[in-house]
Amino acid sequence: MAVSMSHSFAQTVAEFNIKDIHSIASVNGPDHFFKKLHSLNTDDSSDFFQWSDTDDNIDDDYLEGPFIQPVRDSDRPAITVVDKSGVHSLSICYCQCPGALSRDIQLFQAGLFLASFTRPKTAFTFTVLDDFLLDNLECSTSAMNYYSKIRRLTSSIFPLMVPDCYRELMRAARQWRQCKLYKWHGFAHKDDQPKDGDLALFCPACPQPGINLDLSTGTVAQPDDTPSWLMTRYLVMDGNFKAEHMHPVNPSDKVSLMDGLGFMVSDERYKSHLAIAQDNVQRSDCNNHRAVNQANASRQRLEATGIGGCACARHGCFVPHSMVNFQKGERQMNMDYALSQALNYKTDGISRAITFYNINCQYNKYLKDWITSSTYLSIPIGMDIIPGIGLGLDFAKPKLPAQAAA
Template identity: 40%
Template sequence: MDNVRIVEEALEGLIQCLSCSGEHAWCSSCAVKAHQHNPFHNLQLWNHKFYESTTLWDQGYIVYLGHGGRPCPHFQQQSNPPPWSDLGAMEDVFGHGEGDTIYETQLGLSNLVIVHSTGVYSHHVSWCQCPGVEMDRHLHLLKARLFPTSITRPQSAFTFDVLDNFLIDALECKTSAMSFYQKLCRFTNNAFPHKIPDRYRELMRVSRIWRDLMNRICFGFGHETDRSPGPGDLALYCPASNWWIKLVGYVVDGNFTAQHMKMKTPKDDVSLADGKGYMVTEGPYDTHITESIEEKEKSSCSNHCAVNAANVQRSNLRATGVGATACARHGCFVPHAIVDFQKGECALIIYDVACQWSIHFRKRVDQSYHLSLPPSIKILPAIGKFHLSAHKLICFARFSLNFITGAGHIDGEILETLWAPFNKISPTARSMTLSHRKKVLDDHMRDSNWKKLVGIGKSPLLRNGNFD
């Protein structure tokens, strides 16, 4: 009679899914069958008193890799249940030791921690057992839209969906990697989030690789092309730059909130796309800055408070801020034209553009090995209307935008509006490695230009495609 009662309970609809639409009541086998292609749903099991969390892992779900979601022809079904089949609650699912087991050796089964947008999951994985594919497990994961955290014997993976979600969260909400992963842990188990496997460091590493791959694909460098991206090739530019025939305006401004701390082990830093976006290439810029320091000239005009504050000696900082160049009319960042401010008066040299660089600009270009300028270009220096008040009275007649033919009605301060969202990510980027910080800044500048690109054709006279 006991065996009959156990079979009847197994056939009862005791399992419901919180992620599926509508009302459902499944038995164990039906729940697994219904979620064959939805392995990241949240299930609950009725224990005759209340619903408690359960997982597809508990119900015997297996992820098959290498044959379109079907078992490998060389896979041999186990006759005995795996040693972790009696695990119960969610917190116990993640309590078992990771690594190879006797079942992985004999049957091609292992457990894999998978991070998805709805939480952190652990699944049985059946690897392809065909001859000669032992080293291709990471490729099977990629074909299943799972990004492995390592190439050899991967034990964790991130879904493409969660990597896209993290990127959008970072760009729109300025969410840090730590906050994003803690959110996933609470989605998984809000009562005991500390029992969820820690994959924060893996998220940091994988997300950097993911962003670089997506950028290369978007710009045509991700499909085994013979051409590699050059300086600024992974950056969007102002789409209206060719519309203005008479005068093209650019603004240069500094942000002293975007500081960067010195790294403890800079030799361990690895760059994936140095100088391919908006930040300049590190080596030539360092050489140029060294030459500029030796020939620096003190400004006798500008007395801006932000510059004075940046000139204070700060021994723990590698950079006191960033200097950017953008389109004066539309506020699009210029590719390969964003630099780090060095400590002391180096920031002042770069920041005091109109009074110092307008006078000695061509001289500096001619003397630098890394700079070039077409001889036909005529440079008209100007100062933004906000910064002009910090200069001497004589600068008003020489550099005011009101007196420059073709400048139009612009204030020359559009970069100030672009710094506002950057100030939200500066605390997070402050302690990153140099390469990671440059990548993060590149991503946010690219996203800013993308929003300008998709919205530049909208007319204020049109609403929903009709005149109102």
């Protein structure tokens, strides 16, 4: 694939560095590029002309060598390319050889991520997407502020004249983050589909049979001599009412890319559990604890009044596929589902779980009854649950000696 530049918004061609977009060139592999798409550039007074030495365009009767027909402008549709250096308009010459890949795959292999895969008009370089995700993580930069910076880099005098690709950036950034997660967790080069929680990492120190603990025959020859703490999962439970979520303006436009694959539970099954769970209002006999008394507080404008879940009690790592949304307050039906998912996450062979919860004196009273009566809740067979009183997730994290001394 050859690429030529027709116009750059509020910039000269000299200001644009083609290396910033990963040297847009071969799209069907190095062999295809070096053997079939040798681009020839000739400087003309009007524009750059590019040719492709494919067999259909070569005239073998030309005395001084093969004559290569120039690519017409109609064959080079222009697309908007967003890069760290600014917003650019590029004319793309796609490979049209027999067996050529689709246009979206060609651009993807050239280092461009499209905002639309059917009729590509806007593309983002891999570099700018990586840079945005890093700014969003470390500097809490929103997509609107980041793209405003890109527009001002393109034209510091008239930034509003630069095409607005803010919505495209939000959509492409979500898809790019998902692609990177698939790659990081080993799903980039195999056909296996990730299961619940497979795109999230758990505590490396907690016992996880099959990952950091081998329970096969011969490895644990004397299970009676195995320390009890080694076969115990320590969990702390708590909620957070600052993580609110409002109702979407257009619910039909809400598309989940990682339903149940990360830390949050699968939406459909969780809603099915809530639909049949009994909502028994309980009053606390534990010094009028607020988490119990406000369990039925609701806010009509919010889709989720907060989140709750389970984490490693020793290291503070959240358990994948165990975070739930609150519809009212910190109700038992919500935390039941979170605990059930946490107890079933990579615990084959774990015989005991110690749970810490700031209202465990109330919560644990009816836990077994609620789990037994529900078709969506379960506890691993043979696992004992030992309740304990905890102070929440903030107090479950270990402190360094310097922090403890302070």
